[in-house]
Amino acid sequence: MNRWLDVSAAPRNGTPVILWVEDRDTPPTYPVTVGVWETDDITGVSCWRVFADQHGIHNYFDQHIRGWMPLPRLPNA
Numbered sequence: 001m002n003r004w005l006d007v008s009a010a011p012r013n014g015t016p017v018i019l020w021v022e023d024r025d026t027p028p029t030y031p032v033t034v035g036v037w038e039t040d041d042i043t044g045v046s047c048w049r050v051f052a053d054q055h056g057i058h059n060y061f062d063q064h065i066r067g068w069m070p071l072p073r074l075p076n077a
């Protein structure tokens with residue numbers, strides 16, 4: 001699948017996905033941004049938790065996500 005999907009269709013169950021974050025003009029290039037939907041136990045606020053190589057973990061809300069794709073699957077051996 002090489003098509004960006006609308007964030008409203010993204011899984012909200014903790015499944016890791018590829019995210020296109022904030023850049024309105026250009027989809028991301030490798031390395032990709034990977035994140036999961038999480039809900040904070042204390043505040044009850046839900047957001048995308050993104051794992052970033054240089055700056056640690058960041059949180060984003062839907063309005064900052066331009067699209068998503070499932071992670072690629074390995075072919076069965």
